[in-house]
Amino acid sequence: MKKSKQQKATGGKVFLSPPRSLSPGSSLSNPRTRTPSPVSFPKAIGQQVTFTEESDAGGSELQENNGEKPNPGIRYLTEGLIKKISQQENLALVQSLNLSLAKSGGKKLKFIENLEKLEKLQILHLSNNMIQKIEKLDKQLKLKELHLSNNQIRKIEGLEHMTQLKHLNLSGNEIENVPAWVGKKLRSLQTLNLRQNRISSLYDITKLKPLKDLTKLVLAENPLATLPHYRLFVVFHLRSVEFLDEQPVTEEERQLAHERFHLEEVERLEQELEKRLQEIKNLQEEQSMALEELNHQEEMNKSLQNKAEEQKQMQMELEREMGTKNELLKQKTAELTRACQKQYELEQELAFYKIDAKFEPFPFVPNEEMALENSPDESPYIGKAKYKRNAYARESYVPEENPKQATAGKLQMNLPAEAQSRLQDTLDAQKLAEERLMQLQKDIGDAEQQILRATEELRQLEETVSQKRISEAEKEHLRQQLHRKIQLLTKLRQEAEDLEHQMERQRAEMTKKQAELDELQKTLNSLDPSDPRHAHVKAQMVNKSQQLDMMSKEYRELENRLDEMLARIAKETEEIKDLEQQLTEGQIAANEALKRDLEGIIAGLQEYLKSVKNQARQTSEECRQLKKEREALLTRLAKLEDERNQMEELLDLRRTSQQLQKENEQLKKAQGDLSAYEAELEVQLQERDTEANQLKDELARQRRLSQMEHSALQAELNKERQALENARAQAQQATEREQDNKELQAQLKKFQVENSSLKEKLEELQNQMEKMKDTMLEPEEVTTRIEELRRKVQTGVGEIRPYSSKDIIGKSLSELQQELEKALSRSEKEKDDAVRRQNKLTQEMATLREKMRKAQDNYKAACDEAAEAKIEAEKQEAEMRILQLEKEVDHLQEKLHSMENLQALTDQQLQNIEDERDKLQEELEHQDKKMKLEDSKTQKKLMGLDQELSELKKSMLTVDKAAARQLSNTKRQLKSLHGTIHKLNQERAEASDHS
Structure with a gap:
């Protein structure tokens, strides 16, 4: 529906245009859309x-x-x-x-x-x-x-x-x-x-x-x-x-x-060219900057590589120095341990010599098995001298030779010849031993005299040492000197370090200048001598070479200064060493007591270290044993897992056996059903044989009849099919027309509704007009005009015309009358069209119903004929089924034979499976019991082992911590001892020099 836009300025009234009339074939499409032409549709x-x-x-x-x-x-x-x-x-x-x-x-x-x-x-x-x-x-x-x-x-x-x-x-x-x-x-x-x-x-x-x-x-x-x-x-x-x-x-x-655009295009192209040239310049500048940065980075990389090489060399030198110092330390420690060991042995031998001299008559006899070793091992014993006791020595007194002879004679008289010969041998040996004893006693006396001489020499040495001791005032003076010298040394070292830094900087600058020179040389080689840049580059090269010479001179001066500084440092260090020696000589005497205490501490620490080592060995052995046990347990666990897998496989076999039993039962049931089914089939076969014979006779008769009737039926069927297709097409057309009729009825209803709405709008307009009379116009004139309009509309004769050009009511009423007439004429036309369509549709419906009746009659006749044709087809199908049944019976008989064979095979297999199942059940029960026992045992063992392992770990941790602490303490003490022993060695060396 479209609204007409006819509106008056004075009245402000809006009138709606009537609905467009629809022809029977017109669609309700949008008028703006293009309707296809007959050719393009x-x-x-x-x-x-x-x-x-x-x-x-x-x-x-x-x-x-x-x-x-x-x-x-x-x-x-x-x-x-x-x-x-x-x-x-x-x-x-x-x-x-x-x-x-x-x-x-x-x-x-x-x-x-x-x-x-x-x-x-x-x-x-x-x-x-x-x-x-x-x-x-x-x-x-x-x-x-x-x-x-x-x-x-x-x-x-x-x-x-x-x-x-x-x-x-x-x-x-x-x-x-x-x-x-x-x-x-x-x-x-x-x-x-x-x-x-x-x-x-x-x-x-x-x-x-x-x-x-x-x-x-x-x-x-x-x-x-x-x-x-x-x-x-x-x-x-x-x-x-x-x-x-x-x-x-x-x-x-x-x-x-x-x-118009030629010059603009040229200008635009010029601007683009300028932009491109500017971009190229910028890119070239960026390239030069990047090249400079790359050169700078290369120089930096070279300097870093040189520094890295220098650092590597320094590191190598330091590592060598460290290695030599470590070797010297090891040698010194070995010498110290040897000296300490010899001192211990000498002191112990002296002590036991004195004891043997007091209580034992026999002199020192060295053990043949024990030999002195050059290696710096620990003392082979503590509290024992290197001598062999006389096992035959006992308290006896021999005053004269006569009684000995008398006793020997008595013995000779009483004993037999063999015993006498043995006695004689023993007596000879005794004499030789006594002679040897006498010699040994003389040797002991000589040794005692030597010891006395050594003690006197020791006393003399102590006196000389005491004479050489420096007073406390001299010590303080020496310490002050030492302090000054050390300060001077530190200053000299700082100056030397500064000089080294300067030299490194000078060296880096020299390398840089050398690199620049090389680059300039390359550029010189690349440039022609006629090029103006050639002279400029040459001048730069000369300037750079002069700078290099100046820097090399400065570097040499710095090297000379460094050498002087190092020589001075060496002199000062020698003086400091001399002062330190003087101080240490004064402190040697005070450190003797400390030395003894430290030696005792070292001996105790060595014993403690031995005990710690033994404990560590024991713990390591225990750990090895535990590891072995753990490996054994792991192997056992693997075996148990294998057994468990076997058990799972056995369980799977058990399940499969149960499934096979079920299948066997099902097969037995199926066999029973098959036997029953076979009996039924035999009965049915006999019945079917009789029926088949009867049917064959009937079929032979009906085949003759059907062949005659089949040709006639086919012709009739073709005719009926064509009639049916025509009837279906007519029925479809009828249904389509019914739908069109329904749509037209719906459209009629719509138009009636629209008509009623138009009437309502007319009434509303009349009411509005009455209202407008009170406000704008004289109500008497409007009423008279509207009454005239009603009359003329009712009668359909005459037209309302305005009295003058200023008569607005007349104009509006005339327009209203025209529109009403148009609307009424359209509605009447539409009603007439609708009535015509209804009449046509009723006629068409009557004709279609008659056609439908005829089509239904034809359809029934065709259905009867089709039913007869179906009966014949069913007869043919029955013959085919009989043949199929005969084939199926033969096939079933063959299947029965094969099923009987299968039954025998399945019975044998079931018996074998039942025997295997019984065996497997017994094995499973036995293995279940074994597994339960072994699982309980292994769980207990594992629990115990876990507890033992946790305890061992705790003990190992405590032992390790204690050992680490003790080792750190001993290292500290050993460092302090090394210093004291070094001083003692120096004192002894000095004492030996004086002696």
């Missing part, structure tokens, strides 16, 4: 087979009639739809596809999808849809035409790979920019339609310059088309375009464009 239907549906069309028409905009749904592009439209099952062979809709169509496409299989596609129409993005066209490499007009596309994309594209239609979209790749990649493009978009910049058109084959371009109804000189600009920049906005480009336009 079938083609449009063919192209839009799946897009135009009745529900969609009906809904859109109703919406338009109600004055609302259509809201179409979304349709998805599927392979089935493509096959339906293209009428081609193999999508790879499709070359053209039309998926465009009419503007007032129903459901529309929103997404481009499922076109991957259309590899040979050359033409694609997707116009009049709701597509927002060009996508998923990667495999359409052979596409030559693409139509995407009247969509919602905002950006040109997804077409970079279409090198063969010749025609592109993107009109009626929302595109704002033309990307630069369009001119670079779509080289074979010939026509480009961008009508009715949002392109506002002329610069976007210049991006299409590389398209040499572009002959047709449409840019109308874009914002840029309103710009002045738009056409000339496009013609000038796109020389290959022959048709712009569907108008040919003339030579005059080309000349005008050349005159």
Whole structure:
């Protein structure tokens, strides 16, 4: 329905136009949509087979009639739809596809999808849809035409790979920019339609310059088309375009464009050239800067490499010094331990010599097994001298020789000859031993005298040492001197370090200058002598070489100064060493007591170390034993896991055996059912044999009859089929007409409702007029005029005419009368048309009902004939079934024999399986018991072992901590002892020198 916009200025009244009359064949489509011509109508239907549906069309028409905009749904592009439209099952062979809709169509496409299989596609129409993005066209490499007009596309994309594209239609979209790749990649493009978009910049058109084959371009109804000189600009920049906005480009336009934009283009190109040159300059400057930075980095890398090499050399030297010092320390410690050991041995031997001299008559006899060793081992014993006691020595007194002879004679008298000979030998040995004893006693006396002499010498040495002791005042004076010397030494060392730093800096600068010189030499070699830069570079080289000479001189001076400083440091260190020796000589006497205490402490520490080592050995042995036990337990665990896996396999076998039992029972049941079924089958076979014989006789008779009747029935059936098809077509037409009738009735009802609404509006207008009389016009005049209008409308004779040009009521009433007459005439026409249609429909319905009755009678007759034909067919099927049953009986008999054989085999297998199952059950029960016992034992052992391991770990941790502490303490004490022993050795050396 459309509102008529006839409105008066004075009255302010709005009149509605009457509804448009609908012809029987007219549709309810929007008047703006184009109706297809008789020639193009079938083609449009063919192209839009799946897009135009009745529900969609009906809904859109109703919406338009109600004055609302259509809201179409979304349709998805599927392979089935493509096959339906293209009428081609193999999508790879499709070359053209039309998926465009009419503007007032129903459901529309929103997404481009499922076109991957259309590899040979050359033409694609997707116009009049709701597509927002060009996508998923990667495999359409052979596409030559693409139509995407009247969509919602905002950006040109997804077409970079279409090198063969010749025609592109993107009109009626929302595109704002033309990307630069369009001119670079779509080289074979010939026509480009961008009508009715949002392109506002002329610069976007210049991006299409590389398209040499572009002959047709449409840019109308874009914002840029309103710009002045738009056409000339496009013609000038796109020389290959022959048709712009569907108008040919003339030579005059080309000349005008050349005159208008030639100079601007030259200026623009000059500006671009300047920009490019500036960019090149900037790039060259950046390159030079980068080269300078690279050279600087290379120099830095070289200096760092030199420093690294120097540091490596220094490290190597320091490591060598450390190694030599460590070796010297080891030698000194070995010498110290040897000296201490010898001292211990001498002191112990002296002590035991004195004891043996007091209590023992026999002298010292050295043990043949024990030999002195040069290695710095510990003392072989503590509290024992190197002598062998006389095992035969006992308290006795021999005053004279006569009694000995008497006793010997007595013995000789009493003893036999063999005993006497032995006695004689023993007596001889005794004499020799006594002689040896006498010699030993003499030796002991000599040794005692030597010891006395040594003690006297020791006393003399002590006296000389005491004489050499320095007073405390001298010691303080020496200490002060030492302090001054040390301060001087530190200053000298600092100065030497500063000199070294200066030398390193000088060296780095020299290396830098040398590198620069090398670079200059390279540049000199590369330059020609005629080049003006040659002299400049040569002057720089001379300057750099002079600087290098100056720096080398300074470096030599610094080296001389360093040598002097080092010589002075060496002198000062020698003086400091002399002073330290003097001080140490004074402190030697005070350190003797300390020495003894420290020696005792060292002995105790050595014993403690031995005990700690023994404990460590014991713990390590225990750890090894525990590891062995752990490995044994792990192996046992692996065995148990294997057994467990075996048990699981046995359980699986048990389950399989149970399943086999169930299957066996089922087979037995099936066997019983089969036996019963066999009996039933035998009975049925006998019955069927008799029936088959009877049927064969009947069939032989009926075959003869059926062959005669079959030909007649076929002819009748063909006639009835044709009659049925005609009846169905008529019935479909009747149903369609009934639907049309219903629609017309619904339209009649609508028009009646509209008529009533118009009458109500008339009444409302009359009421408004009455109201307006009170406000604007004289009510008597208006009432008289309205009464006249009512009369004339009722009678249908006469017209209301205005009295004058100022008579507004007359004019409005005349217009109202005209519109009412038009509306009434239309409603009467529509009523007449509706009555006619109803009459026609009633007639058609009567004829259709008669045809339906006839068709039903024909249909019944055809059904009876078809039933007879079915009976004959069933007879034939029965014969076929009998033959099949005979074959099935033979097959079943064969199966019975095979089943009996299978039954025997299954019985044997079941017996074997039951025997195996019993064995497996027994083995499983036995292994379950074993596993339970072993699991309990292993769990207990593992618990015990875990506890023992935790206790051992705790004890080991405590022992390790204690040992670490003691070792650190001993290391500290040993360091202090080394210092004291070194001083003692120096004292002894000095004492030996004096002696």
